[in-house]
Amino acid sequence: MSAHNLRGFDLLSSVRHNKGTAFNHQEREALGLRGLLPPAVFGLDDHKRRALANIRRKDSDIERYVFMQSLMGRNQTLFYRLVIDHIEELMPIIYTPTVGQACREFAHIFRQPRGFYISPSDKGDIRTILNNWPEKDIRVVVITDGERILGLGDLGTNGMGIPIGKLALYTACAGIPPEQCLPVMLDVGTNNQALREDPLYLGTPIPRIRGEDYIQLVDEFVTAIQDAFPKALIQFEDFLTPNAYALLNTYRNQVLCFNDDIQGTAAVALAGVYASCKPAGKQFKDLKVMFLGAGSAATGIADLLKVALMAEGLSEPEALARLWFVDVSGLVVKGRTDLMSHNLPYAHAHTQMPFIEAIEDIKPDVLIGATGCPGTFNQSVIRKMCEHNARPVIFALSNPTSQAECTAEQAYAWSNGHVIFASGSPFAPVEYDGNRYQPGQGNNAYIFPGIGLGAIVAEAKLISDEMFLAAASTLAQCVTEEEVAAGSVYPKLTRIREVSLDIAVAVAKTAYAQALAQSEPPLNLRETIAQRMYDPHYE
Numbered sequence: 001m002s003a004h005n006l007r008g009f010d011l012l013s014s015v016r017h018n019k020g021t022a023f024n025h026q027e028r029e030a031l032g033l034r035g036l037l038p039p040a041v042f043g044l045d046d047h048k049r050r051a052l053a054n055i056r057r058k059d060s061d062i063e064r065y066v067f068m069q070s071l072m073g074r075n076q077t078l079f080y081r082l083v084i085d086h087i088e089e090l091m092p093i094i095y096t097p098t099v100g101q102a103c104r105e106f107a108h109i110f111r112q113p114r115g116f117y118i119s120p121s122d123k124g125d126i127r128t129i130l131n132n133w134p135e136k137d138i139r140v141v142v143i144t145d146g147e148r149i150l151g152l153g154d155l156g157t158n159g160m161g162i163p164i165g166k167l168a169l170y171t172a173c174a175g176i177p178p179e180q181c182l183p184v185m186l187d188v189g190t191n192n193q194a195l196r197e198d199p200l201y202l203g204t205p206i207p208r209i210r211g212e213d214y215i216q217l218v219d220e221f222v223t224a225i226q227d228a229f230p231k232a233l234i235q236f237e238d239f240l241t242p243n244a245y246a247l248l249n250t251y252r253n254q255v256l257c258f259n260d261d262i263q264g265t266a267a268v269a270l271a272g273v274y275a276s277c278k279p280a281g282k283q284f285k286d287l288k289v290m291f292l293g294a295g296s297a298a299t300g301i302a303d304l305l306k307v308a309l310m311a312e313g314l315s316e317p318e319a320l321a322r323l324w325f326v327d328v329s330g331l332v333v334k335g336r337t338d339l340m341s342h343n344l345p346y347a348h349a350h351t352q353m354p355f356i357e358a359i360e361d362i363k364p365d366v367l368i369g370a371t372g373c374p375g376t377f378n379q380s381v382i383r384k385m386c387e388h389n390a391r392p393v394i395f396a397l398s399n400p401t402s403q404a405e406c407t408a409e410q411a412y413a414w415s416n417g418h419v420i421f422a423s424g425s426p427f428a429p430v431e432y433d434g435n436r437y438q439p440g441q442g443n444n445a446y447i448f449p450g451i452g453l454g455a456i457v458a459e460a461k462l463i464s465d466e467m468f469l470a471a472a473s474t475l476a477q478c479v480t481e482e483e484v485a486a487g488s489v490y491p492k493l494t495r496i497r498e499v500s501l502d503i504a505v506a507v508a509k510t511a512y513a514q515a516l517a518q519s520e521p522p523l524n525l526r527e528t529i530a531q532r533m534y535d536p537h538y539e
């Protein structure tokens with residue numbers, strides 16, 4: 001923590017240095033705080049206890065979210081200590097699924113500005129206005145334009161909840177100091193008319209800017225960030241598929257950046273598939289995988305699975321032949337005229353057919369849903385997967401919980417407990433037929449914090465596919481037999497800092513090995529990274 005010369009109310013209103021009633025009597029005397037605080041002196045543990053009691057007495061998760069956001073704005077040490085020490089209870093509040101509802105209601109629960117907003121009228125001025133940001137050593141930027149917020153669609157500037165939530169996890173899960181994080185909303189309008197007509201809407205109430213004007217604004221932003229914060233990693237988040245791919249393809253080989261929905265989701269799904277092989281009794285290199293939904297998340301997973309299968313010795317055509325897509329029009333096959341370019345490698349020569357028939361015909365080992373559409377893994381789908389698999393692997397990845405392709409309970413019940421199930425959003429443990437199952441949460445929160453930490457330490461120039469592959473196999477190796485026996489193919493959330501550290505080590509090693517690092521490799525990489533991790537305590 002840096003030295004400061006704040007005193008009195010300025011000190012109490014410093015989110016970074018405030019510790020409220022934990023200032024002791026000497027500090028109160030020396031720092032001009034006498035009379036400004038109630039007389040009793042408390043410690044961080046007392047503060048945690050009081051805050052938790054306040055959180056638990058609230059009636060709804062959205063109220064808990066509002067409480068946590070306010071806390072983040074007045075005492076960051078307490079906020080992060082609480083999240084780290086109670087991650088299973090609080091991650092679903094500050095992140096998925098509650099953050100989804102918070103985005104829907106963002107304009108109405110708004111209290112205090114947080115993060116950076118760029119609007120069309122800022123064109124030409126982005127570099128200059130970045131000087132208004134008080135911190136100068138930014139290492140991670142998460143930017144969205146709000147067009148595909150989780151599986152909830154176009155939420156315009158209400159989507160700012162997502163960059164804020166993602167960066168809170170960078171800090172809580174991987175120890176990136178809060179002052180090195182910058183949430184950004186690219187406000188380019190919204191095609192959600194209800195939002196434009198909401199009198200409290202916080203963005204520019206115009207239809208979305210498209211085409212050249214859009215591309216130029218993003219490009220001005222990327223250039224400005226590189227100039228203002230040359231070490232910053234840019235994470236693109238919750239863009240609609242065509243823009244997500246266009247931006248990733250433009251910048252991935254030039255700028256330290258990645259798209260979390262394409263690449264982060266891919267790595268977390270690959271890790272789950274790796275970890276499922278043992279309980280399913282199968283070899284990774286033999287798997288056939290079917291995707292429902294052909295957007296950025298599903299295609300990103302397929303692209304990384306292809307790389308992973310090729311790493312096992314398959315040729316590219318052999319790897320592609322294992323990966324099958326189904327979308328709203330049925331099986332994705334050669335000759336269909338309604339496909340986007342990212343779907344074409346997976347459009348195989350085959351008869352077009354509906355989803356259920358495709359499962360019957362192709363007999364996938366693994367079924368992955370990334371549709372944003374609840375109910376699409378119905379009873380017949382799960383039963384069909386069980387017909388040719390003793391232990392079918394089924395991942396319902398759409399977020400938040402309300403959008404999952406099926407619930408955990410349905411997956412266990414309809415498969416008579418045989419499914420190896422994971423979901424993008426958390427589900428409570430399920431009791432079925434006398435057994436208790438703890439489904440894993442295949443959320444990219446297991447991946448992006450560690451990717452960021454590794455990239456920052458190595459001062460990587462780019463984020464490569466190999467880094468995501470390394471992150472995925474590291475994550476899979478973190479899963480214990482106990483966790484698998486309990487029903488999960490992911491590590492328990494309570495170990496996420498350890499897991500993120502392991503991933504960061506693997507990512508940094510990959511950066512050094514690929515000559516993509518700009519820092520010297522430290523003697524003891526793991527220790528160096530561990531020491532860098534922000535661990536909140538009162539000074």
Ligand SMILES: O=C([O-])CC(=O)C(=O)O
Nearest residue numbers: 096150151261399443444
């Ligand atoms: O935010 C999450 O929980 C995962 C994610 O990136 C998405 O669903 O877009």
Ligand SMILES: [Mg+2]
Nearest residue numbers: 150237238261
């Ligand atoms: Mg996302």
